[in-house]
Amino acid sequence: MAILENFINQMEPWFDEKEEQAISEYLKSGGWVTEFKKTREFEKMIAEYTGAKYCSVVSNGTISLTLALIACGIGPGDEVIVPDYTMVASANAVKLAGAEVVFADINPDNLCLDFELMKKAVSPRTKAIMLVTINGRYPSNLEEFVSFCKEKEIKLIEDAAQSLGSFKNGKHLGTFGDIGSFSFSAPKVISTGQGGALITNDEILIERIQKLRDFGREKPGADRYLTMGWNFKFTDIQAIIGTEQMKKLPWRVQRKKDIYALYKKNLEGVAGISFIPTNLENTSPWFIDILVENGKREDLIEFLKNNQIGSRPFYPALHAEPVYNRSESHPVAQKIAAKGLWLPSSSKLTDEEIARVCDAIKDFFKQ
Ligand SMILES: Cc1ncc(COP(=O)(O)O)c(C=O)c1O
Numbered sequence: 525m526a527i528l529e530n531f532i533n534q535m536e537p538w539f540d541e542k543e544e545q546a547i548s549e550y551l552k553s554g555g556w557v558t559e560f561k562k563t564r565e566f567e568k569m570i571a572e573y574t575g576a577k578y579c580s581v582v583s584n585g586t587i588s589l590t591l592a593l594i595a596c597g598i599g600p601g602d603e604v605i606v607p608d609y610t611m612v613a614s615a616n617a618v619k620l621a622g623a624e625v626v627f628a629d630i631n632p633d634n635l636c637l638d639f640e641l642m643k644k645a646v647s648p649r650t651k652a653i654m655l656v657t658i659n660g661r662y663p664s665n666l667e668e669f670v671s672f673c674k675e676k677e678i679k680l681i682e683d684a685a686q687s688l689g690s691f692k693n694g695k696h697l698g699t700f701g702d703i704g705s706f707s708f709s710a711p712k713v714i715s716t717g718q719g720g721a722l723i724t725n726d727e728i729l730i731e732r733i734q735k736l737r738d739f740g741r742e743k744p745g746a747d748r749y750l751t752m753g754w755n756f757k758f759t760d761i762q763a764i765i766g767t768e769q770m771k772k773l774p775w776r777v778q779r780k781k782d783i784y785a786l787y788k789k790n791l792e793g794v795a796g797i798s799f800i801p802t803n804l805e806n807t808s809p810w811f812i813d814i815l816v817e818n819g820k821r822e823d824l825i826e827f828l829k830n831n832q833i834g835s836r837p838f839y840p841a842l843h844a845e846p847v848y849n850r851s852e853s854h855p856v857a858q859k860i861a862a863k864g865l866w867l868p869s870s871s872k873l874t875d876e877e878i879a880r881v882c883d884a885i886k887d888f889f890k891q
Contacts, residue, residue: 530832531832531833531834532832532833532834532868532873532877532880532881533834533868533870534811534834534835534836534866534867534868534869535710535711535811535834535836535866535868535869535870536711536870536872537710537711537715537717538870538871538872539715539765539768539769542768542771542772543764543765543768543769546764546765546767546768547761547764547765550562550760550761550764555760556760557759557760557761558757558759558760559757559758559759559760559763560760561760562760562763562764562767563581563757563758563759563760563762563763565763565767566581566758566762566763566766566767566770567579567580567581567721569766569767569770570706570721570723570770571723573696573770573773574696574698574699574704574723575695575696575699576696576698576699576704576723576724576725577724577725577727577730578723578724578725578726578727578730579721579722579723580721580722580730580733580734580737581719581720581721581722581758581763581766582719582720582721582722582737582756582757582758583718583719583720583756583757583758584707584709584718584719584720585613585683585685585705585706585707585708585709585719585720586613586616586617586620586707586720587617587720587737587756588705588706588707588720588721588722589613589614589617589618589654589681589683589705589720590617590620590621591722591733591736591737591756592617592681592702592703592705592722592733593617593618593621593623593652593681594621594732594736595703595729595732595733595736596651596652596679596681596702596703596729597651598618598621598623598651598652598679599621599622599623600622600623601623601649602623602624602649602650602651602652603623603624603625603626603647603649603650603651604618604621604623604624604625604626604650604651604652604653604654604681605626605627605628605637605642605645605646605650605652605653605654606618606625606626606627606628606654606656606842607627607628607629607630607636607637607654607656607658607857608627608628608629608630608841608842608843608852608854608857608858609630609635609658609838609839609841609842609854609856609857609860609861610654610656610658610683610839610842611656611685611686611839612839612842612845612847613685613707614654614656614683615627615654615842615848617654618654623651623652624649625848626645626647626650627645627842627843627848627850627852627854628641628642628644628645628854629641629854629855629856629857630854630856630857630860631663631856632800632856632859632860633664633800633801634658634661634662634663634664634800634801635658635659635661635800635860636655636656636657636658636661636662636663637653637655637656637663637669638856639663639665639668639669639672642669643672646676646678650676650678651678651679652678652679652680652681653669653673653678653679653680653681653701654681654683655669655680655681655682655683655700655701656682656683656685656686657682657683657684657686657687657690657697657698658686659686659687659807659809659810659811659813660686660687660689660690660697660806660807660808660809660810661690661800661802661807662687662690662692662697662806662807666692666700667700669700669701670700670701673701679701679702679703680700680701680702681701681702681703681704681705682697682698682699682700682701682703682704682705683705684697684698684704684705684706685705685706685707685712685720686707686712686810686811687706687808687810688706688712688713688714688773688808689713689773689776689777689780689808690806690807690808691806692806693806698723699723699725702724702726702729703722703723703724703726703729703733704722704723704724705720705721705722705723706720706721706722706723707719707720708720708721708762708766708769711810711811712810713773713776713777713780713808713810713871714766714769714770714772714773714776715765715769716758716762716763716765716766716769717762717765718762719758719762719766732751735750735751735753736751736752736753736754736756737753737754737755737756737757738753738755738757739753739754739755740752740753741753775871776871777808779871780808780809780810780869780871781804781807781808781809783812783869783871783873783878784802784804784809784812785804786875786878787812787814787867787878787881787882790878790879790882791814791882791885791886794885794886794889795889796816796817796818796820796889797814797815797816797817797885797889798814798815798817799813799814799815800813800815809869810869811836811866811867811869812866812867812868812869813838813864813865813866813867814864814865814867815860815863815864815865816863816864816865817863820888821837821862821863821864821865822837823888824865824885824888825837825865827884827887827888828881828884828885828888831884833868833880833881833884834868835865835866835867835868836865836866837864837865837866838860838861838863838864838865838866839861840861841854841857841858841861842857843857844858867881867885868881
């Protein structure tokens with residue numbers, strides 16, 4: 525057996541001397557640390573990169589979804605349709621806004637909301653669809669979601685937390701609906717430790733969001749409270765890290781695509797695993813995901829761990845989790861949740877490390 529090398533984490537944030545230098549210069553310049561010019565600069569970079577008219581950054585990607593809903597006037601008595609397979613924050617943000625979560629199943633080709641099942645879940649109380657473009661993938665008929673929502677006067681919120689760097693026909697994910705939301709938590713394509721962003725082309729919505737995140741103030745620093753609001757602001761320290769991370773984004777997006785392609789090539793023909801359809805021209809996979817067949821996922825996780833390799837099972841189907849505990853059936857979400865596995869996915873993974881992971885997977889299935 526080969527000598528075990530260092531542990532390969534499933535995911536790691538990646539900062540270097542650029543962030544270190546920028547923070548040091550900022551602190552020496554006497555910056556107040558709280559949000560100011562650097563935060564506005566970071567927002568501008570996100571708006572420019574995504575092609576959105578406006579961007580506002582907030583404390584995290586759960587709060588950005590919550591503020592998106594509140595800004596759209598969604599609250600108690602309203603229903604929001606959420607995919608049964610997503611990170612729990614997509615659903616919990618609906619609860620935080622005071623509305624009810626209605627789960628719908630996903631499409632196995634892209635793991636996003638299934639259009640027909642979403643339509644069936646609509647009721648007179650439906651006020652929004654939470655379209656999660658999970659792992660940078662999107663429904664092939666995304667435009668139909670947009671026109672359906674317009675026609676029914678339902679808001680379309682795009683949870684693009686995992687989609688920074690992913691596009692459909694040149695248009696960034698998160699810019700199709702009324703509001704797009706991103707997260708900059710530690711495992712994301714770029715990270716500011718914690719952080720979230722909202723993007724929109726709607727001037728009224730962005731003004732509401734800016735007030736919601738800043739105590740409902742008329743404008744920053746002016747103590748006249750026009751609407752209800754709280755403190756979900758950012759800090760310039762995070763913005764400095766964020767702007768440096770944004771400069772590296774094009775490289776990271778390409779590297780993510782190359783990493784995915786390399787895994788796929790190395791694991792070609794391995795019986796027992798399969799890949800989810802992925803168009804690398806548009807999608808920049810945040811995590812490298814595979815489906816493990818025949819109930820072997822937990823054994824593979826253990827085998828990889830014993831070989832110093834980290835991996836992580838997919839999120840569970842949310843309806844059945846104790847927090848929601850609903851006796852519903854969403855067969856695709858349940859199947860995907862039971863089979864899905866995230867392999868090491870950091871953009872700083874070397875080709876040699878990827879080969880090591882793939883060799884271990886092949887060894888596992890040879891046993
Ligand atoms: C799809 C999705 N939505 C929302 C969130 C929540 O973001 P945050 O962790 O920044 O609150 C995440 C984060 O993992 C996510 O993956």
